[in-house]
Each structure stands twice: as C-alpha cells, then as structure tokens.
Amino acid sequence: MTRPIFLLLMLVALLAIGSLSIGPANLPFADGLRALVAGGDGPLVLVMREIRLPRMVLAVMIGGTLGLAGAAMQGYLRNPLAEPGLLGVSGCAALGAVLAIQTGMSAAFALALPLSALAGAVLAVVILVVLTGPRGETLTLILGGIAISAIAGALTSLVLNLSPNPFAANEIIFWMMGSLADRSMLHVWLALPFMIVGLALLAGVGRGLDALTLGEDAAAAMGFDLGMLRLRIVLGTACVVGAGTAVAGSIGFVGLVVPHLLRGTVGGRPGPLLWVSALGGAAMLLGADIAVRLIAPDRDLKLGVLTALVGAPFFLHLVWRSRRQRA
Amino acid sequence: MLRRALCLLLAFAAPAAAQQAPARVVSMNLCTDQMAMLLAAPGQLISVSSLARDRQSSAMADEAMRYPVNHGLAEEIWLLKPDLVIAGTFTARASVEMLKRLGVPVLTVPPAYGLADIAERLRLVGDAIGQRDTTDAVITDFKTRLAALRARTGRRPSAALYYANGYTTGNQTLAGEILLTAGFANIAGDGGGGRMSLEALAMASPEALITGQPYPGASRSEEILDHPVVRRIRAARASRSVTDSDWLCGTPYVLRAISDLSALRQEIE
Incomplete structure (x- = not known):
C-alpha cells in the first residue's frame, strides 16, 4: 500500500518537473527553474510563472481529481465502466460552463463559471445515481450515460452555434476534448476552492466503499450511512469534475483507465484505490499534456484526443471482459 | 481546381466588360460588397451581404444601410433577378454553384493576399460592372495615398x-x-x-x-x-x-x- 503510493509520488514529481521544462520557448532547464523560484522581471519569469506553472498545477489538480472521482464512482456503483467523462458528467459541466460564458455571467462574476459547471455536473450525477441505484447495473448505467452525454453535447453545440461571436462555434472541440493550453493562475484560483471541497467530501468515503463490497445490507449493518455516502460521492464528484471542466474542458477516460490499472496494487480494495488513483490520474494527465506539446508543439492538440486514444481501447477491453463473464 | 475557377472567372468577366454594364448587380461577400459599393453607379447595385452592415467587420457599414441585404442563399438571390452576382472565391460555394446552374452570371473574386492585389481586385470588379472610369479614379487615388503613406524610416520597431x-x-x-x-x-x-x-x-x-x-x-x-x-x-x-x-x-x-x-x-x- 505505501510502496505504490511512494512510487506514484515520485512519478508525479518527475512528470511535473518535465512539464515545467517543456515548451515552445526552448529555455535552458536550469535557467527556467531559477527564474521560477527566484522571480524577477524578464520574459523568462513570465514564461515560467504565468504560462508553465499554471499549466503544470492544473494538470496535477485536474488529473488527480479525475482519477479520484473515477475510483469513487466505480467503487460506489461497483461497476468498472463508471467514469465521469463517459457518463456525461463532464459533458453537463461543460454545458454549464458554456452557458455561464455565453450569457455573460462569468464576465460579470468570475466564480459564476465554476459554479455553473458545478450545477451541470450535479445534475448529471444525480440523474445517473437515481437511474441506476447503488447496484450500478451496467446496461442502465451506460445507456443513461450515453443519453446524458448526447443531450449535453447537443445543447453545448446549440448554444455555441447561436452565439453572435464568430469564434464561439469553433470552441465546441475545446469543450468536448479539453486542453490546458494558455491557461493562467487565474484559472487555478477559480478551480481550487471547488477542488478542495470535492476532495474533502471524497476523502471520507474510502471505508464506506470498502464495506459496500460486502453488499448494502452488510455495510448498513456495520453502521455506514449509505444515504450519506451517496450524497458525498455525488457532491464530491460534481465539485471536482465541474471545477476541472470549467477551466480545461471535458477530458475523458482518465477516471476509467487509472483505477483499472492500479486496482491490482491495492488488492482490489476501493478505499485505498481512491488515493493511488488520484496520484495515477495526476501522472496520466501530466504525461498526456507533455505528449501533446511534444507531438504537435504549434497546434494545441487537444488532451482528450490522447486520453481517448489510450482509453477507448481499454474501454472496449473492459466491455469484452464483462461480456465473457456474463456468458 | 484553382485554374478551373480562374477560367470560369475570366469567361464571365471578359464578356461582361465588353458588353453593356449589368443593370442589376448583387454582391454576396463582405469584401466584394465594399468594392461594389465603391464602384457601382447609383441604382446598379441592388443588394449586399448582411455582413456589410456589421460595424466590426465592414468599413462601409453606414453605406451598406442604404442597400437591401442578402444572406448568401441561392434562393433569395435568384429571386432578385440579378444580371451579375459577385461572390468571393470561398463564399457559400453551394449557393454559387447553384446560381451558375440556373444560368446567372457569377464573378468570383479571390481575396487580396497583399497590398498589390487591391488594385487588381478593384479592376476585376470594376470591369465586370462596366465602371471603368470610376475604377480608374479609385485606383489612382488609392495608389497616390499609399505612396504618400509608405514609411520612410530607418529603424523598424x-x-x-x-x-x-x-x-x-x-x-x-x-x-x-x-x-x-x-x-x-x-x-x-x-x-x-x-x-x-x-x-x-x-x-x-x-x-x-x-x-x-x-x-x-x-x-x-x-x-x-x-x-x-x-x-x-x-x-x-x-x-x-x-x-x-x-x-x-x-x-x-x-x-x-x-x-x-x-x-x-x-x-x-
């Protein structure tokens, strides 16, 4: 248990340093770090503190919370196919964010952006949980998720198409695929409070999820309040996914792949899986964000493209396996 | 593709200039709108695109208020019974193709990729609508003012x-x-x-x-x-x-x- 956490921490730290040292401006590594720490005036400091630092911090925050949210949803629904991006939670959050931007609310009041995304995410998670119940029947879950994704995607496209702004329609791809390019510390501060609340809510669900593996009755008999557990997971997931999507668009598959890869390292227990998944998610998104900058430095390749290329085959593999298990 | 477009363009432009000036001209592109408004005789231009009235994109938004607007749809343009339609190379291709099939003469004007293109594009439009004198005057005025503006500076910031x-x-x-x-x-x-x-x-x-x-x-x-x-x-x-x-x-x-x-x-x- 401590060993995978230690190894993952090392990996995240390495990738974070890598993320800080990669960019189109080809700075000498040592100069960049010195500028980052020491500060000062020149363009070097501007690049390190205002461009690369927020990008790295956001990758850690968003990747980490996506991994955590994926592990929590999979634990609660007891279904390895649950994931905020696939099930339309991110899509609804994106719709909320787009509405906040297009109505001018976010220009008048900055926190309206994450708040509106949060509202979208809450709506999606509530529909999903009510629809499938705690047993997480696969077919209902996936079909419900597809429907929610489709509605959210269609409404997002509609709002952006109706905008008088000539750039808005092109942003559909950002909201569907996600990107960390050109973010600033402002976006970090916008997302941070909601991420902290979400983390606090999800931090306490581990033991409840462990108990739930024995069945609802057993968990209830052990003194766990299942209604409370559900509420924490619904609100916690919505908080972190809403805040992340509001600043970086919807990034899929992180919450699916990471818990699945790491489940073996914690003996399949959903409680400890939460924290290793958080670290694994941070590592995965940092890696993906480094990769998009290496593959196409001038193009703003979207993050979701990479995570989907890795994640979708995984998803197919999981579906294949669950089909065989049923047969 | 490009060569074909140019051939078509020449095929329509040349006879239009030689014969008498078209009486009902419709423009369906922001840039050709402005060229047509600058060059056309009173009453000759009967419609410009809706973008021509948009203050942010159009330098002649006020002038455009005097013309009925179209939205680049083949149907509405066909109903205006134009003698000549002026479009950009990249505007509403489907509508332009349909108008050509319906036998409406269409002049497609490529965008200006530099200052040197400006006089050439003005000439293209001016010839097509039979306004050679106005066009000459506008081009001469443009070239004189441009020459006066050319910066004579040593250091370039x-x-x-x-x-x-x-x-x-x-x-x-x-x-x-x-x-x-x-x-x-x-x-x-x-x-x-x-x-x-x-x-x-x-x-x-x-x-x-x-x-x-x-x-x-x-x-x-x-x-x-x-x-x-x-x-x-x-x-x-x-x-x-x-x-x-x-x-x-x-x-x-x-x-x-x-x-x-x-x-x-x-x-x-």
Whole structure:
C-alpha cells in the first residue's frame, strides 16, 4: 500500500518537473527553474510563472481529481465502466460552463463559471445515481450515460452555434476534448476552492466503499450511512469534475483507465484505490499534456484526443471482459 | 481546381466588360460588397451581404444601410433577378454553384493576399460592372495615398499582430503588409503566420502589440488577449487594439489601418 503510493509520488514529481521544462520557448532547464523560484522581471519569469506553472498545477489538480472521482464512482456503483467523462458528467459541466460564458455571467462574476459547471455536473450525477441505484447495473448505467452525454453535447453545440461571436462555434472541440493550453493562475484560483471541497467530501468515503463490497445490507449493518455516502460521492464528484471542466474542458477516460490499472496494487480494495488513483490520474494527465506539446508543439492538440486514444481501447477491453463473464 | 475557377472567372468577366454594364448587380461577400459599393453607379447595385452592415467587420457599414441585404442563399438571390452576382472565391460555394446552374452570371473574386492585389481586385470588379472610369479614379487615388503613406524610416520597431486563439499573421498577408508599410518589423517573420504560443510572444517581447477588438458575445478564444502575459506586454510596451473592419478586406480602407499604425510607430520613436 505505501510502496505504490511512494512510487506514484515520485512519478508525479518527475512528470511535473518535465512539464515545467517543456515548451515552445526552448529555455535552458536550469535557467527556467531559477527564474521560477527566484522571480524577477524578464520574459523568462513570465514564461515560467504565468504560462508553465499554471499549466503544470492544473494538470496535477485536474488529473488527480479525475482519477479520484473515477475510483469513487466505480467503487460506489461497483461497476468498472463508471467514469465521469463517459457518463456525461463532464459533458453537463461543460454545458454549464458554456452557458455561464455565453450569457455573460462569468464576465460579470468570475466564480459564476465554476459554479455553473458545478450545477451541470450535479445534475448529471444525480440523474445517473437515481437511474441506476447503488447496484450500478451496467446496461442502465451506460445507456443513461450515453443519453446524458448526447443531450449535453447537443445543447453545448446549440448554444455555441447561436452565439453572435464568430469564434464561439469553433470552441465546441475545446469543450468536448479539453486542453490546458494558455491557461493562467487565474484559472487555478477559480478551480481550487471547488477542488478542495470535492476532495474533502471524497476523502471520507474510502471505508464506506470498502464495506459496500460486502453488499448494502452488510455495510448498513456495520453502521455506514449509505444515504450519506451517496450524497458525498455525488457532491464530491460534481465539485471536482465541474471545477476541472470549467477551466480545461471535458477530458475523458482518465477516471476509467487509472483505477483499472492500479486496482491490482491495492488488492482490489476501493478505499485505498481512491488515493493511488488520484496520484495515477495526476501522472496520466501530466504525461498526456507533455505528449501533446511534444507531438504537435504549434497546434494545441487537444488532451482528450490522447486520453481517448489510450482509453477507448481499454474501454472496449473492459466491455469484452464483462461480456465473457456474463456468458 | 484553382485554374478551373480562374477560367470560369475570366469567361464571365471578359464578356461582361465588353458588353453593356449589368443593370442589376448583387454582391454576396463582405469584401466584394465594399468594392461594389465603391464602384457601382447609383441604382446598379441592388443588394449586399448582411455582413456589410456589421460595424466590426465592414468599413462601409453606414453605406451598406442604404442597400437591401442578402444572406448568401441561392434562393433569395435568384429571386432578385440579378444580371451579375459577385461572390468571393470561398463564399457559400453551394449557393454559387447553384446560381451558375440556373444560368446567372457569377464573378468570383479571390481575396487580396497583399497590398498589390487591391488594385487588381478593384479592376476585376470594376470591369465586370462596366465602371471603368470610376475604377480608374479609385485606383489612382488609392495608389497616390499609399505612396504618400509608405514609411520612410530607418529603424523598424518590432511588432506582433496577435488575435484570438493566439493566431498571428506574417509578412506575406494583407495584415502583414499593412504592418510593414507602417514601418514595423513583424516578429512573425515571412510567410502567412499561424499560431504563436504565448511563450514565443513573451520571449520575443515586441515593442508594439497589435490585437483585435473582441467581438460581441463572449468566447474562450478571445480570452487569450486577456492573459497575464499579454496584459504585461500591453502595459509595458506600445499597443493598439484595432477593429477588423479596416484590415479584413483588400479595399482602399486599409490606408486607414496603415495611418493608424504609423501614428503608433511615431509614439514609440
């Protein structure tokens, strides 16, 4: 248990340093770090503190919370196919964010952006949980998720198409695929409070999820309040996914792949899986964000493209396996 | 493809100029709208595109109020019974193709890729609508004023054009030539331009930053013009936020953009 956490921490730290040292401006590594720490005036400091630092911090925050949210949803629904991006939670959050931007609310009041995304995410998670119940029947879950994704995607496209702004329609791809390019510390501060609340809510669900593996009755008999557990997971997931999507668009598959890869390292227990998944998610998104900058430095390749290329085959593999298990 | 388009264009342009001037001309592209409004005889131009009235994109929004507008749909244009339709090479291709099938003469005008193209495009439109004298006068006036504006400067301050989504344009574009003519050195260099990362902008730290003005309705794409890096450069260096209307189309109105920027350069010196 401590060993995978230690190894993952090392990996995240390495990738974070890598993320800080990669960019189109080809700075000498040592100069960049010195500028980052020491500060000062020149363009070097501007690049390190205002461009690369927020990008790295956001990758850690968003990747980490996506991994955590994926592990929590999979634990609660007891279904390895649950994931905020696939099930339309991110899509609804994106719709909320787009509405906040297009109505001018976010220009008048900055926190309206994450708040509106949060509202979208809450709506999606509530529909999903009510629809499938705690047993997480696969077919209902996936079909419900597809429907929610489709509605959210269609409404997002509609709002952006109706905008008088000539750039808005092109942003559909950002909201569907996600990107960390050109973010600033402002976006970090916008997302941070909601991420902290979400983390606090999800931090306490581990033991409840462990108990739930024995069945609802057993968990209830052990003194766990299942209604409370559900509420924490619904609100916690919505908080972190809403805040992340509001600043970086919807990034899929992180919450699916990471818990699945790491489940073996914690003996399949959903409680400890939460924290290793958080670290694994941070590592995965940092890696993906480094990769998009290496593959196409001038193009703003979207993050979701990479995570989907890795994640979708995984998803197919999981579906294949669950089909065989049923047969 | 391009050659075919040019052939078609010549096939329609040449006889139109030789025969008598078309009496009912419809324009369906922002740039040809402005050229047609500059050159057409009173009553000859019967409709312009709806964008021509948009203050942010059109340098002749007020003039455009005097003309009925179309939305580039084949049906509405067909109903206007035009003798000549003027379209851009890239505008509403499906509508243009349909109008051609219906036997309406269509002149397709390519966009101006530089200052030298402007006179040529004006000539193309002027000949097609049979207004040779007006066209001569407009072109002569444009060339004289352009020659007077050409900066006679030793040092060229560095400058960047920076738009939504971090796009920039290089020297081989209309906007790039406007910048050059006003006496700046474009940090995007030769070529057409493309995405310039915030990092590259910060490291180049140009002496002047020229950004576009935000369009109505909000967008994420324009957020970059409010990024701390851009704000820092804007605060420390000379900067201008320009409206697209004088920059988008190859019309004599680019002279306004050039003199705007020349004033900015004189501030720096």
